[in-house]
Amino acid sequence: MNAAVAQFIASYSNIIDLCLLNSLIAYGLFLALSANMFSLATGGFMALGAYSSVYLTMELGLPFAPAVLAGAICGAAAAALIGAPVLRLRGDYFMLATFGFTEVVRVIALNWDSFTGGALGIVSIPRYTQTWHLVLALIVMVYVVHTLRGSYFGRAIAAIKQDDVVAQTMGVNVFAYRLSLFVASGFICGMAGAFAAHLNYFIGPGDFGLVRSVDALTYPILGGVNALAGPVVGAVFTTILPEALRFSNQLREILMGALVVAVVLYLPDGALSVLKLRRRSGKSGSGKVATATPRTKQ
Amino acid sequence: MTDGELKVWQIAKHFQGIVAVDSVSFCAKAGHVTGLIGPNGSGKTTTMNMITGLYPIDAGRIMLDDENLTGVEPHRIAALGVARTFQNIRLLADQTVLANVMLGTHRSHRKGLPSVFARLPGVAAEERAAQARCRTLLEELRIDRLADSAAGDLSYGDRRRVEIARALASQPRLLLLDEPAAGMNHAEKGRLGDLILQIRQSGITVLLIEHDIDLVSKVCDHIVVLNFGREIAEGTPAEIRQSPAVIEAYLGREDA
Numbered sequence: 001m002n003a004a005v006a007q008f009i010a011s012y013s014n015i016i017d018l019c020l021l022n023s024l025i026a027y028g029l030f031l032a033l034s035a036n037m038f039s040l041a042t043g044g045f046m047a048l049g050a051y052s053s054v055y056l057t058m059e060l061g062l063p064f065a066p067a068v069l070a071g072a073i074c075g076a077a078a079a080a081l082i083g084a085p086v087l088r089l090r091g092d093y094f095m096l097a098t099f100g101f102t103e104v105v106r107v108i109a110l111n112w113d114s115f116t117g118g119a120l121g122i123v124s125i126p127r128y129t130q131t132w133h134l135v136l137a138l139i140v141m142v143y144v145v146h147t148l149r150g151s152y153f154g155r156a157i158a159a160i161k162q163d164d165v166v167a168q169t170m171g172v173n174v175f176a177y178r179l180s181l182f183v184a185s186g187f188i189c190g191m192a193g194a195f196a197a198h199l200n201y202f203i204g205p206g207d208f209g210l211v212r213s214v215d216a217l218t219y220p221i222l223g224g225v226n227a228l229a230g231p232v233v234g235a236v237f238t239t240i241l242p243e244a245l246r247f248s249n250q251l252r253e254i255l256m257g258a259l260v261v262a263v264v265l266y267l268p269d270g271a272l273s274v275l276k277l278r279r280r281s282g283k284s285g286s287g288k289v290a291t292a293t294p295r296t297k298q
Numbered sequence: 299m300t301d302g303e304l305k306v307w308q309i310a311k312h313f314q315g316i317v318a319v320d321s322v323s324f325c326a327k328a329g330h331v332t333g334l335i336g337p338n339g340s341g342k343t344t345t346m347n348m349i350t351g352l353y354p355i356d357a358g359r360i361m362l363d364d365e366n367l368t369g370v371e372p373h374r375i376a377a378l379g380v381a382r383t384f385q386n387i388r389l390l391a392d393q394t395v396l397a398n399v400m401l402g403t404h405r406s407h408r409k410g411l412p413s414v415f416a417r418l419p420g421v422a423a424e425e426r427a428a429q430a431r432c433r434t435l436l437e438e439l440r441i442d443r444l445a446d447s448a449a450g451d452l453s454y455g456d457r458r459r460v461e462i463a464r465a466l467a468s469q470p471r472l473l474l475l476d477e478p479a480a481g482m483n484h485a486e487k488g489r490l491g492d493l494i495l496q497i498r499q500s501g502i503t504v505l506l507i508e509h510d511i512d513l514v515s516k517v518c519d520h521i522v523v524l525n526f527g528r529e530i531a532e533g534t535p536a537e538i539r540q541s542p543a544v545i546e547a548y549l550g551r552e553d554a
Contacts, residue, residue, distance in 0.1 A: 144415065151414045151421070152400075152407045152428075159401050162390045169350055170468060171376035171405040 013131065015243060019236045020134035021195055026219035026231030027141045028188030031181045033217075033225050035160045038091075041082070041098035042216040044105035045075035045186045047208035049193030051109065051116050054125055054203065064128040068194040075190020079183045087178050102213050109205040121204025128198040137191065138232075146228055157181070189216075222263050224270020233271055301328035301363055302379065302471030302503035304349070309358030311344050311527075318344040320527040321358070326472070326520075328363075331494060331504040333514045333535075336524035337547060342507045343385055345524070346474050349505075350382050351375040362472060377405050379471035383461040383478060385507075391450030395441065395460050396432060398449050402467025403428040432467055439463050439493065455486040462493065472503045479510045491516045515539070523547070 025042065032039040049071030056067040078101075086097045109116045116122065148154045156177060159167040164174050197203045215238065223234025238256070245252040267273050304326040311319040319341040326332035334342050347353040349360055351372035360367040367375050381402070389398050406428060409421045436442040439459050444452060449460055458478055465473055475494070479487045487510060494517045498504055508514050514521065515535040523531040523538060525547040531538060538544055 147415055147417070152404060152425070153411065153414065155397065155401055156404055158393070159390060162392075163388055165352065166384075166388045166390070166401070168372040169352070169376055169382055170401050170464070171373050173371075173373045 015240065017129070017131055017134060017199060019239045020131065020138055021192060021199065022216075022219060022235035022239050023232045024134065024138055024141060024195070025189060025192045025216045026223070026235040027138075027145060028185045028192060029216050030145065030220040030225065030231045031188065032185040033220055034157050035178050035181050036164075037087075037178065037182060037185075038095050038217065039098045039182070039185060040095055040210070040213040040217065041079070041101045041186070042189050043208040043210065043212040044098075044102035045078060045189035046193030046196065046212065047102075047105045047109055047205070048074040048078055049190030050197035050203050050208065051122075053194035054122055054197045055115065057126065057128065057198070058122070064198065068133075068191055071194030071197075072187045072191035075193065076183050076187035078190075079186025080179070083179045083182045087175065087182065099210065099213070102208070102210065106205050106209050109208070116205065119205065121202055121207075123202050125197055125201055125203065127201065129195045134195060137195070141188065142228065142232075149228065218260055220270070222260065222271055224267075224272035226269055227272040230270050230272045237271070302501075303328040303363055304332075304472055304503065304505065305361045306345070306349070307359045307361075309345070309348055309360060310356045311341075311348060311353055312356055317527050319348070319524075322524065322527070322529050323358075324522045324529065324532065326503055326505045328503050329498065329501055330519040331498050331506055331517050333518035333521040334505060334507045334524065335509070335511075335514060335521060335538075336530075339526075340524040340547075341527040342524055343476055344527075346382065346476055346505070346507060349375075349474065350380060376468065379469070380474065381465035381468045381470035381472070382474035383458070383465055383476055385476040385480065387454075387457045387461055389449040389457055389460055389464075392448055394446050395436070395449055395452070395463075396429070396445040398460055399432045399435065399463045399467050400428060402464040403432065405468060432463070435463050435466055438496075439466075454481050455483075455490075458482070458490070459493070462497075466497070466502075470502060472505065473497060474505045474507075476507045477509065478506070479508055479513050487513055 025046075028045075029039065029042060052074045053067040053071035056062040056070055057064060062070075082097075082101050086094060086101075089097055110119055112118070148157070156167060156172040159170065159172060160174055160177055168174050193208065196207075219234040219238055220231040221234065222238060223232065224230030241256065241259070242252055245255055263271060306325070307323050308321045309319060309323075310317070310321055322341070322345060324332070324334075334345065336342055344353065348355045349367065351367065351370055351374070355368060358368070362378055362380060365378055367378070367380070370378075390401070407424055409418070409424055413421050433442060433445065436445055439462065441456055441459050441463065444456060444460075449457065452460065462473075462475070462478065478494075479490055482490060491513050494504060494506065498517070506514070506518065518535055521531075521533065521535055521538045522529060523541070523544050530543045530547060531541045533541070
């Protein structure tokens, strides 16, 4: 039995690491989404974390732990810098501005040959990232999110998400909350970038572009932004599904796209809202289900 | 300095050339209920939005006791002891009544993030105290039986009460009520009037925007009347009822 488990883990360890990494990213996005920030800056933050940590380990010979921390701090610093102007923007404009940031980082990575290796990227990066690093980071992250949600901070964040005017008039410093969450999101994504770089032997500018940012946004949205486990469910599902659909390369992308559309249409609060619906209908009859689902999303 | 006297001097607000409020001045005396009335579009809600900092003011000055509210951010104004309700009720619909009211206690929490993450016992104690305070408040407003219902499922009158409870949970010096009786039936209006007098009793200054003249006459010590962004009359309810300018604003000129 144990041997079977060991074999399973050995043959799927790549996918497990990827699931853990993407779950971490998903929580980074979850923090931003919890205050209605649809951020496309993930790719940019991850690139900063990846390149800076690789520079520290490969060029300066620093140990892995401080390099990861530095990568996370780079992501957080970038979030703090762009946060002040960008957070004044609403909805679509915020999304565009964060996308612009990711593009700027990508173009810099593409052209700054001496630091990033340009279009060819950086190869033979030592594989320092261990599965337990990712597990530990994820556990800390889940604890942080869980504790926040149960505190008055979480209450203020929930209020900002639903009605920031109410939050303000009740004494919540909405801008400070948004900026802090955005910086925390940058920290997590920068850390994830550092882990990702030391997991793959190779990084290039194409790894951290728009696709990365959009994927990261779909994890918590698919899984559900109102449930603690939502980001993990979304990330694991989106990571495993392409593997399961390996039989057809074209179909894989199409099915993924169709799935996202289906979830957004029928489960606007994410896959985990199925549990909530069942609980509600069990309690008060099926008539209640209809009133439980629709929710306006800006 | 916890009196809660509001002074407004010649405040003005323009929206792209349209004058919404033009040089309005009045005073809401500490511990009194002051009514702010006027026909639709006369600038009442704009005035309230300026007092709470939601609209930056173009000219004039607003003071609460000896503290300046002019150009201060909304959350800081809230911290100075100003709470409000909204004309179009703004509750967090999918959260419970208790959770909504608890939002009002936000400023009373003193423990920082490190204590929260370390789960220090003080954090839980603070949360319990806030919750106890909110439950008492719900009892006083006779909506304690609804504490665990979703705010969105409540009747109109009850939602208004929850909004008032949320505002009171922030322990304000000054409470602003924007048309609290709108959409209420006669009995609900009566109970609302009693509630406002009860709030007055507890020493909180109230500024009330309202159309219902019976309610205004019943609870207000003093009334300010606006029309087209200007103040056209001021006085006791009895004086306001006799004022030719007010009658003209509401009913039109007799010879017209």
